[in-house]
Amino acid sequence: MFRKSGLEKEEDTLQPRGIQQKILILQTITIAFTACALFAFTTGLAPLSAKTATIALFVIIAQALLLTMLQARTLKKDFELISRTIKNLTSTSPQDVEATPKTQEVVEVLSTLDIETQKARHQMENIVGQKRELDAVLESMAEGVIAIDSRERILNMNSAALALLGLSDLPAGKPSIQEVIRNSEFQKIARQILLSHHSIQDDIVFYTDQTEVILQVNAVPLQNSEGESMGALFVFHDITKLRKLESMRSDFVANVSHELKTPITSIKGFVETLLDGAIDSPADARRFIEIVGKQSERLSDIIDDLLSLSRLEQGGDEDQISREPILVRTVIESATLACQHEAREKNISIEVSCDPSLSFNVNSHLVEQALVNLISNGLKYSDDRNRIEISAELVQDEIRLRVQDFGSGISKVHLPRLFERFYRVDKARSRKLGGTGLGLAIVKHIAQAHKGYINVESTVGEGSTFTLHLPQR
Amino acid sequence: MTIHLDAEIDKLKQRLLALSALVEESLHKAVDGYLETNQALADYVIDRDNEIDRLEVEVEEDCLKILALHQPVANDLRFIVAVLKMNNDLERIGDLATNIAQRTKSLVKLDESPLFAKNIEQMTTGARKMLKQSLEALIKVDEELAKGVREADNEVDDLNRNTYRLAMEKIETEPTSLNRVLLSLSVSRNLERIADLATNIAEDVIYMISGEIVRHRHHILE
Structure with a gap:
């Protein structure tokens, strides 16, 4: 289908040709040469001698080699173009690939690639946007939220959780909850929920440097789409004041x-x-x-x-x-x-x-x-x-x-x-x-x-x- | 093989930190119980000691298992050795917290309020900070933090000496309060020991990081 559009602009010399077309041209030239030699020989224009025959053969081979080399060079450039375009696909700051390929098939590959790249980039933007939205929602919550994996390591923790627990920042990597939250009651709940896979609700007293806060902790098991357990989610709610008023x-x-x-x-x-x-x-x-x-x-x-x-x-x-x-x-x-x-x-x-x-x-x-x-x-x-x-x-x-x-x-x-x-x-x-x-x-x-x-x-x-x-x- | 070892070491670290959380809480509650003369808190701390003991044994068994199965070297070996020692120290701190809880119970029986509350409060703040900092040094693998703990120990020692001085004065002016004075002295001494053990933990952390044994070499500080 691309071929057709190529044919429409046949007269344009810059228009890329397909590999088949090129081979066809090559073959035509070779056949033409051979035919010329044969014709010269049969008509007696060139009396057949071993020498002339060898020269003719060499000329044919040489021109074939030359043409193949030229062809290989354009192909190499075209493939480099493909690899550059693919690199652009994943890079965060895509550069424009200016050059136009000389082979018809490469043009096709590139144009498909281009369309797919646009699609992928669009999807990526969507995903990143969604993640940002989620992060923003998580961060603006008054409740503390902590997600852990099945090995009790913290996957995510919002700033409300940090503030409620009196922490300044989360250590890099995937710290275990024991490293970050040194509260035995909470650690016990985490262990329990990872074993039982049943949600738990409890009120826990957390001690920060000077004060103590009473937090209501809601723990729910996290499952992936296949229903396998992949950790737990904790939501913290500060009930210190409420408790105080109640008492x-x-x-x-x-x-x-x-x-x-x-x-x-x-x-x-x-x-x-x-x-x-x-x-x-x-x-x-x-x-x-x-x-x-x-x-x-x-x-x-x-x-x-x-x-x-x-x-x-x-x-x-x-x-x-x-x-x-x-x-x-x-x-x-x-x-x-x-x-x-x-x-x-x-x-x-x-x-x-x-x-x-x-x-x-x-x-x-x-x-x-x-x-x-x-x-x-x-x-x-x-x-x-x-x-x-x-x-x-x-x-x-x-x-x-x-x-x-x-x-x-x-x-x-x-x-x-x-x-x-x-x-x-x-x-x-x-x-x-x-x-x-x-x-x-x-x-x-x-x-x-x-x-x-x-x-x-x-x-x-x-x-x-x-x-x-x-x-x- | 190394992946297994890493996973085991992570688990060991988690367990040690779980133990440390228990110990920190025990210390906190023991002193609060003493200052408030609160029998319930004292009972809680004494009750909790069983769990600390159980966890200590578990951590030790984990260490031995790793040593036998994986034969760790270099960093990993130092980590295991340090954990073995810290484990001991943490359990001892738990015991000392229990001691304080016992003193609280005696105080409740006497129906008296604690003496030298201000001093003891300050010592507790100091000891708790040291314990917290040494554990933080372990988590963050921070040698400087660990060295800071050793310096803080002097402060608690001074406060302990101060309690003795106050105790002598009190006995002279008010011999009838001898019982209370002795209880308060015991609490002060236990706190001083806890601070020492926190220093030990910090020294184990320094050993774990640098491979250098800094115990009994306080001139290094200067």
Whole structure:
């Protein structure tokens, strides 16, 4: 079919000819020569002698050789052209092959090759594009994704997975999961899924340098099109916050009912005893009624605290607290005065260090309440004859009020939850020491209502430091 | 043959790292348990030690199998020898973590809080970092990282000495707290030993990479 198009442009000298055509020409020339020689010989133009015959033969052979050589050269060039074109096929930066082949068949090969190259390149572009899309999807996911092969080596890991596990980058090559994720629970799941081929879901605690994260891990076996196992896929979901909220809520409900229930049970019990006859014995009756009075006071304390908390929350949200400029020192002094009685009972000294000229713009009543809560907290957890230090300083438009005690200190596990309502570090002990369990929650909300915050540092056995950060204006 | 050997060595490495993950976690939980006086964590660590022991035996058996079947030379041989030694060290760290968990249980029984918490916390951070770094050196085949571990050991040693000083002061001022002081001292000492073992692991890594035995030759550092 290509031949036809070649024939159409017969007169074009540059037009390539087919190999058959060329051989035909060659043969024609050879036959013509031979015929000429034979003709000369038969007509007697050239008397036959051994010499002339040999010369004629040589001439024929020589011209045949010459023509074949020429032909071989063009063929060689054409084949070089083919090999260059094929090389272009796989190279990423194809160069234009300018030269045109001289043999018809090569032209055909090349043109087919050209069409196929275009097709292949198109497919390749599609594949690369798809892979990029997949990569982009994988990378933009909030969930961590890890794929492993059947020998527990990591095939793919997205950046969310790296971030969740606190890793900076993936080692080169195909690292095993043991190299990258040093968590025995996770390694166990990986082993299990490669053995059982059943998907697994579990919550695993991962430790990064300082923090711990709880990740929900969904593991599914990977199969190829023949249904053979070829590894596993893990999807990680960060549920740390969710867990924290869950435990906060359930603890809150449990604690609040406990805190309210204790005084009510006690009141109910003593009232029943009184009704059952104890009321007739004046000494007992008096003691019981005193207890009932004390418990109802406690109940009303808790309710007062809860109310002030909700007021603070509302006020803080709507920015409704009234502020006035006041000397920091005045607030600290009135707070220490309120705690003086308690301190004297335990023989604890309260030391104040504060620049007398320092002032801030706050709701003095609330800040005083916050300080009283912090100080009485410190007093509760300090041994007798200890001391409490209160200091105030101005750091970049921010007043820092520090209340430091040298008492029992708080273990690291409790620190993040310390400011939750009704959160108790040591349940038995705190209730013995009294308090509503709301003191620190109130302090936190007072700080927030002032657009400030509170933090705590503590070491077990050495004491705790609470710092109230309040904006000066 | 070499393909088999390579696969076996990869498997061995995975198993050793699985062991190290267990040990790292044990150490972490043991100290957390101590600082929080948490009986549950202590029990967990003690329970986990069986698994560590089992894995140690498995790693050792793997090493022996490779030595017998493949008769490795040069790099591979050094790797196997280093794994044999690291395996031992890791198991010992597991034991020391268990010791700390035992101290926690005594503390729970006494119903007391731990002493020198700050010091012990710092030592733990140091020891854990060293262990992590030595394992990282093994994974990344990084000699410099391994050398860094040896330097960090001094810090933990200093902290341990500091605990002793604090302990002496405490006994003088408050003789009634003797029990707590002794428990805290024991924990501090165990941590110091753990840091030493982490150094050993780092030295094994250096041996594995360079073929040079750097143990007992601390002047090389300078």
